[in-house]
Amino acid sequence: MYHRPMKQPFCNPVASQGTRILLRATKYDGAAHWIQPFTVVSDDGVLIVAQYRARTPIFTSRGEFRSPYDSLVYFWRDRWYNVFRLSRPNCPLALWYCNITTPPSFDGRHLGYVDLDLDVAVRPDGDIQLLDQDEFELHQRKYGYPPDMIDRAERAAIEVRDLALRHGFPFSEG
Numbered sequence: 102m103y104h105r106p107m108k109q110p111f112c113n114p115v116a117s118q119g120t121r122i123l124l125r126a127t128k129y130d131g132a133a134h135w136i137q138p139f140t141v142v143s144d145d146g147v148l149i150v151a152q153y154r155a156r157t158p159i160f161t162s163r164g165e166f167r168s169p170y171d172s173l174v175y176f177w178r179d180r181w182y183n184v185f186r187l188s189r190p191n192c193p194l195a196l197w198y199c200n201i202t203t204p205p206s207f208d209g210r211h212l213g214y215v216d217l218d219l220d221v222a223v224r225p226d227g228d229i230q231l232l233d234q235d236e237f238e239l240h241q242r243k244y245g246y247p248p249d250m251i252d253r254a255e256r257a258a259i260e261v262r263d264l265a266l267r268h269g270f271p272f273s274e275g
């Protein structure tokens with residue numbers, strides 16, 4: 102059984118609009134994978150919506166990265182995925198990028214989760230792709246993912262794909 106990093110997910114702090122927060126995604130061994138700053142748009146205690154401005158530095162395990170996309174990101178405290186709505190500044194939606202991860206922990210400033218490799222890309226024309234299955238399989242062996250976590254990750258990929266297929270929130274937002 103995989104133990105979630107957070108004991109009481111709904112007792113965690115709720116962020117107010119405008120709060121600057123830092124996403125720190127790790128791999129299963131705890132190594133930093135992706136560190137990205139956001140500003141909170143809203144937080145209802147379960148769903149944190151936050152934005153990232155294009156070209157702001159992001160730390161990645163492969164070096165610094167500056168995304169060309171403005172991002173509006175949906176982090177649910179109780180889901181095994183998040184959704185990044187990507188668009189170039191002053192342009193329409195380019196892509197929805199969904200990361201399969203453990204449910205996030207949040208202490209009011211720092212949002213953390215384990216990146217579980219799998220991603221789902223949803224294009225405005227309705228094309229949906231499951232990405233990085235090879236990496237997911239490699240890391241299952243490399244890190245020894247618990248079977249329960251593998252199962253949750255695979256189910257999360259199907260869940261977010263199905264949500265996109267039926268244009269459920271946030272894919273209803275354009």
Ligand SMILES: [Mg+2]
Nearest residue numbers: 218219220233
């Ligand atoms: Mg990936």
